[in-house]
Amino acid sequence: MDPILHKLEFYKIIENLAQLCTSSLGKEKAQELRPSTKGWHIKDGLAETTEAKETLRLRPSVPLAGLQDIRSALKKAQIGGLLEPEELLRVSSTLRASRKMRTFLTTEEKEERPIPMLKALAEGLGNYRNIEEEINRCIIGEGEIADNASAELQRIRKTIKTFQTRVREKLEAIIRSPEKQKYLQEALVTVRGDRYVVPVRQEYRNQIPGLIHDQSASGATVFIEPMAVVELNNDLKRYHAAEKTEILRILQSLSVLVGQESEDIAVSTEILSRLDFIFAKARLSQKMDGGEPAINQRGQLTIRSGRHPLITGKVVPVSIELGKKFRTLVITGPNTGGKTVTLKTVGLLTLMAQAGLHVPAEPGTELAIFEQIFVDIGDEQSIEQSLSTFSSHMTNLVQILEKTDSSSLVLLDELGAGTDPTEGAALAQAILEYLHQKGAKTIATTHYSELKTFAYTSEEIENASVEFDIETLSPTYRLLIGRPGRSNAFEISGRLGLSHNIIDRARSLLTQDERNVANLIEHLEANQVEAQKEREEAMRLRQEAEELRRKLDQREKAWREKEDKILIKARDEAYRIVKEAKDESERIVKDLRLAMKRLPIKEELLKAEQERNKLRQMQDTITGQRLNKEERAHNGLKTVKIGQTVRVPRLNQKGSVLTLPNNQGDLQIQAGILKLTVNIKELEATEEEKEEKGRTSYAVMAGDKAREISRELDFRGTTVDEAMEQVAKYLDDAYLTGTSPVYLIHGKGTGALRSAIRSYLKNHHYIKSFRNGEQGEGGLGVTVVEMKS
CATH class of the missing domain: 1.10.1420.10 (MutS, DNA mismatch repair protein; Chain A, domain 3)
Structure with missing residues (x-):
């Protein structure tokens, strides 16, 4: 694909990206960037760019300035070599960048969106403050050793x-x-x-x-x-x-300190270089006003107001689609330059997206993942002109036709040019038919009028043209899909002063078929302009309706939340008042019972008991959790025993049975520090008892699994795809057997495998939490996972 990257000027994008890196390590990462064909890799690349761009928007000062290339120093220290003061200072500077970068990415501001991918990388950064401070204590200035x-x-x-x-x-x-x-x-x-x-x-x-x-x-x-x-x-x-x-x-002594941690420091340095590269991608997106496109593997692309990122000055955006209603797009009309711009824009934006870069296009842009991209835009790599000959075109086309398939994007400029018009048009049509049959997604430019009829009469093949302003005699560079191009030769000649007699004579020399085609195109143009206006108006009205609906939904949601808060507050306040009254009544009853030994006040005691029951009924009503008699009869317990743990749904409390029920079914339970009198029909069994009773063959199977499963899964040396498959199965078995914690051994390496696994763990519904391995557990080479019960 290397020649294609040159033809579509992808390497100029790489140069711009490298200039935005802070360190030489980041520049290396940028210069190694190539388009990928793996969906997960592309989506991760785009997502990390989006996270970094959002971080820059809120906190533009990323602490990467201290990152240095210390790889040779680390290797020297690892084998016991002596590091010079300048080398040690570079190590200290990098360690400081690691510490600050970890803090920067793991500390979120309130208004920030989640950045799971960057956080996962930051968690792999080590904190070597003791080494950093010891180097800075011993070495000052330009390699000078401090007296102390x-x-x-x-x-x-x-x-x-x-x-x-x-x-x-x-x-x-x-x-x-x-x-x-x-x-x-x-x-x-x-x-x-x-x-x-x-x-x-x-x-x-x-x-x-x-x-x-x-x-x-x-x-x-x-x-x-x-x-x-x-x-x-x-x-x-x-x-x-x-x-x-x-x-x-x-x-x-300092070299030994560095050498002892050299392997982990190397991992942190690799992660820092990747973060430098990622934030450079974010700065490039800001610079060209780019955004994250949607990605699909169905060969469908929709570019909304896409701009060629290398054209300076005023750029006319291109809107184009391919792969949905049609697989082949034929752009016809005069050779004004706008057609080649369109081809290069489509190709370059596709390459950028597949490299994990944002593209300069409006929201709603969706690009496809193509296994291969083929381009024939001539020998001169210039947007303004093509100086290729028919022979060079045909040599290139032969190679394209041999390799293309249904997963290919083919971009052909001035197809069939450079030879006899009749033969060239026939050859161009045959090539387009072949590519279409192969299932390739093709965009071709041509000035042959014969291909307009071919595109109009063929299924899943569409016409397009670059709009031309007759008044100014210049192209507007606006792509019109579904509208074949016109040569405009007669109109342009008339505007430039050619005699009307000559123009009329030229018209008469056209065949009737040619005149019919010209009239058809003119009629189509008029209808399409009207339809386009109506479509734009409908889209505007739809957007307004959707915006209004969104605002109404937000307003309704806010009112519901406000209403819920008011109700909860009122209920809590009422519950508090009733509870205080109940506590007061119980205190009075207690005092009265003590007084019974001295005074005959049975009537007062009875009255207090009645008052307490009324207060309890009020409390039940306010909480809204009292069960009716039928529900109690259906759900309540039939028997209980002393010490049994039970649940009171209306109070949302658990308690321990203190007394057996009397003739009316009332009994006492201990709920925390409170003793409550409840009816047996109000009680339910706790979830623990239900689960114990419901234990079936699942437990037997889990027990068998538990005897087989290990607490460690070692997948070092595997690819990310292989590792994902192993980890998914292992976590299923661990969850089934209740094995926790478990140890995922991925090694340290570049950190790519660890980052991919941790991104996967963040969204896994079996996972409670995960962390780095501690000393004795494998350090950064191991991820320790706590499973949910």
């Missing part, structure tokens, strides 16, 4: 400064001495080969006892290390060597 990187280094550098001070003091005493100054070239202290020296005139070199380390280019000056500082310089050099040794030890 270690206590030993701090001690050594402090000693070095002490010796340097002592050396300078002795040398400055020499250069300030009036006796010695006359021997010096300059009164200053300098360094030669890590030794402190003074510049002495050549003729007085014997007057300053010491070691000569260098001389000037002219030979007039020698640099002498006075004997008074030789020992101090020796000590200083020894400590400098110790400093280098300690720095190497610190770098080795």
Whole structure:
């Protein structure tokens, strides 16, 4: 497909995408992007682009700036190599990007839409803050090791400064001495080969006892290390060597830290590079005002106001459809350039969608997945012209006809051109008939009038033309489907001043059939223009009606929610008042019972009991959960035993039986801290008891499965499609047997398999939750899944 990508200028889209990446790693991902033919892969690519674009809309500052290409440094650290300070700083920068990116994508704002795919990727990013902070503590600036990187280094550098001070003091005493100054070239202290020296005139070199380390280019000056500082310089050099040794030890320690986590850091780096690539796709969508198209595998495409993304300036959008009512579209009319633009737009938007990129088209655009795309648009890769010959056209067509099938999209520009018109038209018709019989989806441009009649009289083949404005003598580039093109030669000639006598004579030379076809086309154009206006008006009215219905539905929903909230609030308030009254009455009854030992107040006690019963009845009515007698008789328990757990539907409470029912069927249960008096007919068995009684062969089968199933499924090395099939069956068995948690072993790798599996788990109805494996469980190479019971 590589030549096709060049002909349709897909690589220019790739170049634009790569420029929008933050890192060199993201650019690599962009440059490797190619159209796919796998439906799940394409839909995932489009969905992640949509998620990233929505994230950019709300939070445009994506923290990817620190991402560096640290792959070589990680490999070096993994085999025990020593990382240079600059390499360690790049590692630290990448680790910081990993930490910030994880926080950025796993922390949602209230107004944000869900971003499950980006979150799944972010969950694979590691947090290596300890390594990051240790590197930044030890290395500062441009590869400089900090004094406090270690206590030993701090001690050594402090000693070095002490010796340097002592050396300078002795040398400055020499250069300030009036006796010695006359021997010096300059009164200053300098360094030669890590030794402190003074510049002495050549003729007085014997007057300053010491070691000569260098001389000037002219030979007039020698640099002498006075004997008074030789020992101090020796000590200083020894400590400098110790400093280098300690720095190497610190770098080795940091390299070991990185090496221990190099495999996981490599996975995080790979995920970051993918996120950089995904957000670049989102920025490209923003730049060209693109959107996510619908995708199908039925070979049907509908482009609504699609724009060629590489044409600058004012672009006339193209609306076109193929594969529904017709499989072959013949675009006829004069060679004005608009036809080739249409072909390239259809081809390029299809390639972009199959690569997971948004396309510059209006909502409602739907594109098909084609196994192969064939193009014959000439040798010159220019939208304005085609300089191909008949021979080159035919060579290309022969290859296309050999390979095409029902899953192919074929785009042919100026079919049959470059030879005798009669033979060219016949050849073009035969080629279109062959492609149509093969089931290919074909769009062909031609200027042969004979093909207009062919398209008009053939099933599932449709005419189209690029609109031409007679007033301005220029094409409008608007595609008109169902309307064959006209040459407009007579009209254009008349507008340009050609004599009417000549034009009339030319008309008379046309055959009657040709005049009939011209009149038919003119009649069709008039009817289609009217029908198009009516269709647009109907569509406008339909959109207005749908919008009105949507607003009414929203308003009705809001009113219902408001009504429900008011009712719930009122019921809760009423229930609270009655409950308080009931509690108060029970307190009074309790007080009265205590008082019975002293006073004969049976009447008052009876009255209080009656009042409490009335309050209970009021509570039952307000909650709306009291069962009528028939329901109780039908659903209520017949017998209970002390300690049995039962449910009271009207109160939506569970309780434990305290007493057996009396003659009226009343008994007491303990519900939390409350003791309630209820009738046996109001009670139901709890769900736990129902399930226990209803246990049948399902439990036997589950028990058999449980003896066979393992808690681990290892599918490393499989493709995503194979892994999906294995995981689906395994999760069914785990759910059936009640096995939880289970461990899905997918390995670390690039993270593609892990991301695909986790996207699948998010929507699985058996899954309660899932997480990364912890230390000892496999880390990022394992997903631990909690099953629903």
